Amino acid sequence: MILTVIAGIMIIVGAVFALVAAVGLLRLPDVYSRMHAATKAGTLGSGLMMLSLALVADDFATVTRAIAGVIFFLLTAPVASHLLARAAYAVGYRLWDGSLIDEMDWQDSRKESAPEKRN
Amino acid sequence: MSWAEGFLDFAVILSLTILAIAFLITTVRIIRGPTLPDRILGLDTLVAVAIGFIAVVGVKTGFNLYIDIALALGLVGFLATVAFARFVLEHGMTAEDRTETRLAEEQSREPTQ
Numbered sequence: 098m099i100l101t102v103i104a105g106i107m108i109i110v111g112a113v114f115a116l117v118a119a120v121g122l123l124r125l126p127d128v129y130s131r132m133h134a135a136t137k138a139g140t141l142g143s144g145l146m147m148l149s150l151a152l153v154a155d156d157f158a159t160v161t162r163a164i165a166g167v168i169f170f171l172l173t174a175p176v177a178s179h180l181l182a183r184a185a186y187a188v189g190y191r192l193w194d195g196s197l198i199d200e201m202d203w204q205d206s207r208k209e210s211a212p213e214k215r216n
Numbered sequence: 217m218s219w220a221e222g223f224l225d226f227a228v229i230l231s232l233t234i235l236a237i238a239f240l241i242t243t244v245r246i247i248r249g250p251t252l253p254d255r256i257l258g259l260d261t262l263v264a265v266a267i268g269f270i271a272v273v274g275v276k277t278g279f280n281l282y283i284d285i286a287l288a289l290g291l292v293g294f295l296a297t298v299a300f301a302r303f304v305l306e307h308g309m310t311a312e313d314r315t316e317t318r319l320a321e322e323q324s325r326e327p328t329q
Contacts, residue, residue, distance in 0.1 A: 105227030112231035119238035139264035146271040216326035
């Protein structure tokens with residue numbers, strides 16, 4: 098009974114996190130900040146919902162598969178988004194104009210005011 | 217039906233509604249773009265939301281088979297995102313995005329002159 102209530106709460110929290118990821122995807126200004134919202138919140142949302150499926154299942158095989166799935170998502174989501182961000186930066190997609198510092202750009206004029214200056 | 221079962225039913229209906237809204241918002245971002253990486257990221261988020269959808273439907277119906285479908289969808293989504301990232305790295309910016317970036321640069325340079 099308590100497990101059922103916990104599973105219900107986890108389903109709602111996971112769905113709200115998925116909604117937060119979608120809103121961040123819509124509202125944030127450039128592809129890199131959108132990635133920051135979508136990857137973390139989206140992975141947490143789907144992971145919570147799969148864990149709640151593990152809670153209500155009475156089968157041990159289902160529970161282990163759900164946990165394995167959550168671990169798999171936690172491992173693959175950062176890899177995928179890092180690859181995408183690296184590819185987008187490498188081919189020249191620009192940061193938002195309001196970005197304060199671009200640590201991968203060595204000729205960035207905005208770095209003049211940064212404390213650590215490499216040249 | 218006990219009190220807890222009723223709460224779980226309510227949670228399932230509520231979360232299905234929230235997930236549908238998240239789906240629609242993500243679709244708006246995919247259609248609006250404006251660049252190719254934005255659309256790829258939107259598809260990645262769509263896969264994550266779809267996995268959550270499948271998990272909630274699994275809770276609702278009680279079929280344990282749904283967990284395998286969610287796992288397979290996660291694997292396919294990961295491979296698709298990696299393949300798209302390789303595509304972006306290989307082929308560079310699209311022609312549209314290059315024009316848009318140049319226009320934005322000219323616009324941001326003008327007020328200083």
